[in-house]
Amino acid sequence: MNTHMIAPRARIIALSMMLGIMIANVQVANSAYPRQDDSQMDIPNERSTHLQSEARLRGPIEAMLIERDNHKVEHDKSALLMPEKLKQKATIPHGENLNAVELQPPLDQEIQIGEARHHKKWNKVLSRAKTQLIALDDCVANKNACLNKNYQSWANIIETAQNLPPNSQLGYVNAAINARARYRTDIHNYGTRDYWASPVETMSGWADCEDYAIAKYFTLRALGFDPAMLRLVVLKKYSNGVEHAVLRVGHNRDAQYLDNLSDKLRAPADMKAYRAIYSVNERAKWAHIPAQTQNKISVIGIQMKQHGKFGRSRPTRISRAPS
Secondary structure, three states: OOHHHHHHHHHHHHHHHHHHHHHHHHHHHHHHOOOOOOOOOOOOOHHHHHHHHHHHHHHHHHHHHHHHHHHHHHHHHHHHHOOHHHHOOOOOOOOOOHHHHHHOOOOOEEEEEEEHHHOHHHHHHHHHHHHHHHHHHHHHHOHHHOOOHHHHHHHHHHHHHHOOOHHHHHHHHHHHHHHHOEEOOHHHHOOOOOOOOOHHHHOOOEEOHHHHHHHHHHHHHHOOOOHHHEEEEEEEEOOOOOEEEEEEEOOHHHOEEEOOOOOOOEOHHHHOOEEEEEEEOOOEEEEEEOHHHHHHHHHHHHHHHHOOOOOOOOOOOOOOOOO
Protein backbone atom coordinates (compact mmCIF):
# COMPACT_ATOMS: atom_id res chain seq x y z
CA MET A 1 0.00 0.00 0.00
CA ASN A 2 1.15 3.45 -0.85
CA THR A 3 2.10 5.35 2.32
CA HIS A 4 1.26 8.66 0.71
CA MET A 5 -2.45 7.72 0.50
CA ILE A 6 -2.70 6.64 4.16
CA ALA A 7 -1.79 10.04 5.55
CA PRO A 8 -4.67 11.99 3.92
CA ARG A 9 -7.21 9.39 4.99
CA ALA A 10 -6.05 9.59 8.61
CA ARG A 11 -6.38 13.34 8.55
CA ILE A 12 -9.96 13.14 7.15
CA ILE A 13 -10.96 10.61 9.82
CA ALA A 14 -9.46 12.79 12.54
CA LEU A 15 -11.31 15.89 11.28
CA SER A 16 -14.60 13.97 11.12
CA MET A 17 -14.20 12.82 14.69
CA MET A 18 -13.45 16.36 15.88
CA LEU A 19 -16.52 17.70 14.00
CA GLY A 20 -18.71 15.03 15.58
CA ILE A 21 -17.45 15.96 19.05
CA MET A 22 -18.21 19.67 18.40
CA ILE A 23 -21.78 18.94 17.22
CA ALA A 24 -22.41 16.79 20.28
CA ASN A 25 -21.23 19.58 22.57
CA VAL A 26 -23.56 22.07 20.89
CA GLN A 27 -26.56 19.74 21.34
CA VAL A 28 -25.76 19.27 25.00
CA ALA A 29 -25.52 23.02 25.45
CA ASN A 30 -28.91 23.59 23.77
CA SER A 31 -30.59 20.95 25.91
CA ALA A 32 -29.20 22.50 29.08
CA TYR A 33 -30.18 26.08 28.13
CA PRO A 34 -33.40 26.07 25.98
CA ARG A 35 -34.03 29.16 23.87
CA GLN A 36 -36.97 31.47 24.85
CA ASP A 37 -39.40 32.79 22.23
CA ASP A 38 -40.41 36.47 21.97
CA SER A 39 -43.53 36.15 24.11
CA GLN A 40 -41.48 34.60 26.96
CA MET A 41 -38.53 36.95 26.93
CA ASP A 42 -38.16 39.45 29.71
CA ILE A 43 -36.86 42.11 27.34
CA PRO A 44 -39.92 44.08 26.10
CA ASN A 45 -40.42 45.13 22.52
CA GLU A 46 -43.32 46.78 20.68
CA ARG A 47 -44.74 43.61 19.16
CA SER A 48 -44.59 41.53 22.36
CA THR A 49 -46.22 44.35 24.41
CA HIS A 50 -49.12 44.55 21.93
CA LEU A 51 -49.62 40.79 22.00
CA GLN A 52 -49.66 40.72 25.79
CA SER A 53 -52.20 43.60 26.01
CA GLU A 54 -54.44 41.96 23.45
CA ALA A 55 -54.31 38.66 25.36
CA ARG A 56 -55.29 40.38 28.62
CA LEU A 57 -58.22 42.31 27.10
CA ARG A 58 -59.65 39.55 24.96
CA GLY A 59 -61.30 37.77 27.93
CA PRO A 60 -63.28 40.71 29.44
CA ILE A 61 -64.32 42.08 26.03
CA GLU A 62 -65.63 38.72 24.89
CA ALA A 63 -67.54 38.38 28.17
CA MET A 64 -69.08 41.85 27.71
CA LEU A 65 -70.13 41.08 24.16
CA ILE A 66 -71.74 37.81 25.22
CA GLU A 67 -73.59 39.54 28.07
CA ARG A 68 -74.79 42.29 25.71
CA ASP A 69 -76.05 39.76 23.16
CA ASN A 70 -77.83 37.75 25.86
CA HIS A 71 -79.46 40.93 27.25
CA LYS A 72 -80.60 41.93 23.77
CA VAL A 73 -82.15 38.50 23.20
CA GLU A 74 -83.96 38.63 26.56
CA HIS A 75 -85.14 42.20 25.84
CA ASP A 76 -86.48 41.15 22.45
CA LYS A 77 -88.30 38.20 24.04
CA SER A 78 -89.89 40.42 26.71
CA ALA A 79 -90.95 42.94 24.05
CA LEU A 80 -92.74 40.21 22.14
CA LEU A 81 -94.55 39.06 25.26
CA MET A 82 -95.42 42.57 26.50
CA PRO A 83 -99.00 43.82 25.82
CA GLU A 84 -99.25 46.56 23.21
CA LYS A 85 -100.55 49.15 25.68
CA LEU A 86 -97.59 48.63 27.99
CA LYS A 87 -95.09 49.09 25.14
CA GLN A 88 -96.27 52.70 24.90
CA LYS A 89 -95.95 53.34 28.63
CA ALA A 90 -92.90 54.71 30.41
CA THR A 91 -90.43 52.30 31.96
CA ILE A 92 -91.98 50.15 34.67
CA PRO A 93 -90.23 49.96 38.06
CA HIS A 94 -88.23 46.78 38.59
CA GLY A 95 -90.20 43.98 40.20
CA GLU A 96 -93.71 45.25 39.42
CA ASN A 97 -96.24 42.96 37.83
CA LEU A 98 -97.02 44.06 34.27
CA ASN A 99 -100.68 43.06 34.45
CA ALA A 100 -101.12 44.84 37.78
CA VAL A 101 -99.62 48.03 36.36
CA GLU A 102 -101.89 47.91 33.34
CA LEU A 103 -105.04 47.43 35.39
CA GLN A 104 -104.32 50.13 37.93
CA PRO A 105 -105.88 53.46 36.94
CA PRO A 106 -103.75 56.59 37.12
CA LEU A 107 -104.19 58.75 40.19
CA ASP A 108 -105.54 62.29 40.11
CA GLN A 109 -103.57 65.11 41.63
CA GLU A 110 -105.52 66.86 44.40
CA ILE A 111 -104.81 70.48 45.26
CA GLN A 112 -106.42 72.15 48.26
CA ILE A 113 -108.08 75.34 47.08
CA GLY A 114 -109.87 76.47 50.22
CA GLU A 115 -111.72 75.58 53.38
CA ALA A 116 -115.08 73.84 53.54
CA ARG A 117 -116.87 77.14 54.23
CA HIS A 118 -115.76 78.41 50.82
CA HIS A 119 -118.35 76.11 49.23
CA LYS A 120 -121.61 77.88 50.10
CA LYS A 121 -124.04 75.00 49.56
CA TRP A 122 -121.80 72.51 51.37
CA ASN A 123 -121.29 74.97 54.22
CA LYS A 124 -125.07 75.26 54.68
CA VAL A 125 -125.39 71.46 54.71
CA LEU A 126 -122.65 71.22 57.35
CA SER A 127 -124.47 73.67 59.61
CA ARG A 128 -127.80 71.82 59.37
CA ALA A 129 -126.24 68.35 59.60
CA LYS A 130 -124.44 69.12 62.87
CA THR A 131 -127.72 69.99 64.49
CA GLN A 132 -129.37 66.90 63.02
CA LEU A 133 -126.60 64.61 64.32
CA ILE A 134 -127.32 65.76 67.89
CA ALA A 135 -131.00 64.98 67.45
CA LEU A 136 -130.08 61.64 65.84
CA ASP A 137 -128.11 60.58 68.92
CA ASP A 138 -131.15 61.18 71.09
CA CYS A 139 -133.34 59.26 68.66
CA VAL A 140 -130.99 56.25 68.62
CA ALA A 141 -130.88 56.22 72.42
CA ASN A 142 -134.65 56.58 72.78
CA LYS A 143 -137.07 56.03 69.91
CA ASN A 144 -139.64 58.15 71.70
CA ALA A 145 -137.26 61.07 71.37
CA CYS A 146 -137.25 60.96 67.58
CA LEU A 147 -138.51 64.26 66.19
CA ASN A 148 -140.22 62.67 63.17
CA LYS A 149 -140.30 59.59 60.92
CA ASN A 150 -137.31 60.79 58.94
CA TYR A 151 -135.16 60.71 62.07
CA GLN A 152 -136.56 57.33 62.97
CA SER A 153 -135.66 55.91 59.54
CA TRP A 154 -132.15 57.29 59.86
CA ALA A 155 -131.80 55.89 63.39
CA ASN A 156 -132.81 52.43 62.16
CA ILE A 157 -129.98 52.45 59.64
CA ILE A 158 -127.51 53.52 62.34
CA GLU A 159 -128.63 50.81 64.77
CA THR A 160 -128.26 48.05 62.18
CA ALA A 161 -124.85 49.31 61.01
CA GLN A 162 -123.51 49.53 64.57
CA ASN A 163 -123.73 45.74 64.86
CA LEU A 164 -121.56 45.19 61.77
CA PRO A 165 -117.76 45.25 61.43
CA PRO A 166 -116.36 48.43 59.80
CA ASN A 167 -115.69 46.71 56.47
CA SER A 168 -119.32 45.63 56.23
CA GLN A 169 -120.69 48.97 57.40
CA LEU A 170 -119.71 50.69 54.16
CA GLY A 171 -121.62 48.25 51.97
CA TYR A 172 -124.65 48.27 54.21
CA VAL A 173 -124.86 52.08 54.47
CA ASN A 174 -124.50 52.43 50.71
CA ALA A 175 -127.26 49.95 49.92
CA ALA A 176 -129.58 51.07 52.76
CA ILE A 177 -129.60 54.75 51.79
CA ASN A 178 -129.95 53.88 48.11
CA ALA A 179 -133.04 51.88 49.03
CA ARG A 180 -134.40 54.59 51.36
CA ALA A 181 -134.71 57.31 48.69
CA ARG A 182 -135.77 57.30 45.07
CA TYR A 183 -134.02 59.47 42.53
CA ARG A 184 -135.68 62.79 41.67
CA THR A 185 -134.15 65.98 40.30
CA ASP A 186 -133.97 69.09 42.48
CA ILE A 187 -136.30 71.03 40.20
CA HIS A 188 -139.05 68.47 40.82
CA ASN A 189 -138.22 67.89 44.48
CA TYR A 190 -137.41 71.41 45.75
CA GLY A 191 -138.44 73.67 42.89
CA THR A 192 -134.88 74.87 42.26
CA ARG A 193 -132.23 73.92 39.77
CA ASP A 194 -129.63 72.82 42.34
CA TYR A 195 -130.24 72.15 46.02
CA TRP A 196 -128.03 70.27 48.45
CA ALA A 197 -130.30 68.44 50.88
CA SER A 198 -129.53 67.54 54.48
CA PRO A 199 -129.57 63.88 55.60
CA VAL A 200 -133.00 64.22 57.24
CA GLU A 201 -134.46 65.70 54.06
CA THR A 202 -133.09 62.75 52.06
CA MET A 203 -134.76 60.36 54.52
CA SER A 204 -138.08 61.73 53.33
CA GLY A 205 -137.71 59.41 50.32
CA TRP A 206 -136.45 61.57 47.43
CA ALA A 207 -132.94 62.57 46.43
CA ASP A 208 -130.51 63.24 43.63
CA CYS A 209 -126.87 62.11 43.44
CA GLU A 210 -125.23 64.59 45.83
CA ASP A 211 -128.09 64.14 48.33
CA TYR A 212 -127.34 60.41 48.51
CA ALA A 213 -123.63 61.15 49.01
CA ILE A 214 -124.35 63.72 51.76
CA ALA A 215 -126.62 61.31 53.66
CA LYS A 216 -123.98 58.57 53.47
CA TYR A 217 -121.25 60.99 54.58
CA PHE A 218 -123.02 61.95 57.81
CA THR A 219 -124.25 58.42 58.46
CA LEU A 220 -120.63 57.25 58.50
CA ARG A 221 -119.71 60.21 60.71
CA ALA A 222 -122.40 59.08 63.17
CA LEU A 223 -120.80 55.62 63.10
CA GLY A 224 -117.43 57.09 64.08
CA PHE A 225 -115.60 57.34 60.73
CA ASP A 226 -112.77 59.89 60.61
CA PRO A 227 -113.71 62.89 58.42
CA ALA A 228 -110.18 62.83 56.96
CA MET A 229 -111.13 59.54 55.27
CA LEU A 230 -114.34 60.89 53.75
CA ARG A 231 -114.80 63.00 50.63
CA LEU A 232 -117.87 64.04 48.71
CA VAL A 233 -116.53 63.99 45.15
CA VAL A 234 -118.13 65.82 42.22
CA LEU A 235 -117.51 64.07 38.89
CA LYS A 236 -118.14 64.59 35.21
CA LYS A 237 -118.69 61.77 32.73
CA TYR A 238 -116.24 61.74 29.84
CA SER A 239 -118.75 60.55 27.25
CA ASN A 240 -121.49 63.15 27.67
CA GLY A 241 -120.32 65.69 30.26
CA VAL A 242 -123.10 64.84 32.73
CA GLU A 243 -122.15 65.67 36.32
CA HIS A 244 -122.44 63.18 39.14
CA ALA A 245 -121.53 62.96 42.85
CA VAL A 246 -120.38 60.08 45.03
CA LEU A 247 -118.92 59.51 48.48
CA ARG A 248 -115.29 58.37 48.56
CA VAL A 249 -113.93 56.54 51.59
CA GLY A 250 -110.16 56.27 51.81
CA HIS A 251 -107.44 57.52 49.50
CA ASN A 252 -105.50 56.57 46.40
CA ARG A 253 -105.83 52.99 45.16
CA ASP A 254 -107.36 51.79 48.44
CA ALA A 255 -110.35 54.13 48.12
CA GLN A 256 -113.91 52.82 47.87
CA TYR A 257 -116.81 54.70 46.31
CA LEU A 258 -120.40 54.73 47.55
CA ASP A 259 -122.57 55.47 44.54
CA ASN A 260 -126.33 55.75 44.23
CA LEU A 261 -126.06 54.00 40.84
CA SER A 262 -124.82 50.78 42.46
CA ASP A 263 -125.49 48.97 45.72
CA LYS A 264 -122.00 47.47 45.51
CA LEU A 265 -118.92 49.38 46.58
CA ARG A 266 -116.83 50.61 43.68
CA ALA A 267 -113.05 50.64 43.34
CA PRO A 268 -111.04 53.35 41.53
CA ALA A 269 -110.89 51.10 38.46
CA ASP A 270 -114.71 51.18 38.32
CA MET A 271 -114.75 54.98 38.07
CA LYS A 272 -112.72 55.35 34.88
CA ALA A 273 -115.77 56.65 32.98
CA TYR A 274 -115.63 59.83 35.09
CA ARG A 275 -113.14 62.55 35.84
CA ALA A 276 -113.17 64.18 39.27
CA ILE A 277 -113.71 67.95 39.32
CA TYR A 278 -113.49 68.73 43.02
CA SER A 279 -114.12 67.21 46.44
CA VAL A 280 -115.05 68.46 49.93
CA ASN A 281 -115.23 67.31 53.51
CA GLU A 282 -115.68 69.13 56.82
CA ARG A 283 -112.19 70.60 56.67
CA ALA A 284 -111.36 71.66 53.13
CA LYS A 285 -112.08 71.75 49.41
CA TRP A 286 -109.80 70.23 46.75
CA ALA A 287 -109.51 70.66 43.00
CA HIS A 288 -108.70 67.50 41.04
CA ILE A 289 -106.35 67.39 38.05
CA PRO A 290 -106.80 64.20 35.99
CA ALA A 291 -103.62 62.16 35.68
CA GLN A 292 -103.71 62.17 31.86
CA THR A 293 -103.60 66.00 31.76
CA GLN A 294 -100.95 66.60 34.44
CA ASN A 295 -98.05 66.35 31.98
CA LYS A 296 -99.78 68.71 29.54
CA ILE A 297 -100.37 71.27 32.28
CA SER A 298 -96.73 71.04 33.39
CA VAL A 299 -95.51 71.63 29.83
CA ILE A 300 -97.83 74.62 29.38
CA GLY A 301 -96.68 76.06 32.71
CA ILE A 302 -93.02 75.75 31.72
CA GLN A 303 -93.68 77.40 28.38
CA MET A 304 -95.56 80.29 30.01
CA LYS A 305 -92.77 80.78 32.50
CA GLN A 306 -90.16 80.84 29.74
CA HIS A 307 -92.12 83.48 27.83
CA GLY A 308 -92.87 85.56 30.93
CA LYS A 309 -96.64 85.10 30.64
CA PHE A 310 -97.30 84.42 34.33
CA GLY A 311 -99.34 87.17 35.89
CA ARG A 312 -102.33 87.71 38.13
CA SER A 313 -105.07 85.23 37.38
CA ARG A 314 -108.54 84.55 38.65
CA PRO A 315 -109.43 81.11 40.08
CA THR A 316 -111.43 78.78 37.86
CA ARG A 317 -115.10 78.68 38.77
CA ILE A 318 -117.04 75.43 38.75
CA SER A 319 -120.07 75.90 36.51
CA ARG A 320 -122.61 74.13 38.68
CA ALA A 321 -123.08 71.45 41.26
CA PRO A 322 -124.16 67.95 40.17
CA SER A 323 -127.76 67.20 39.44
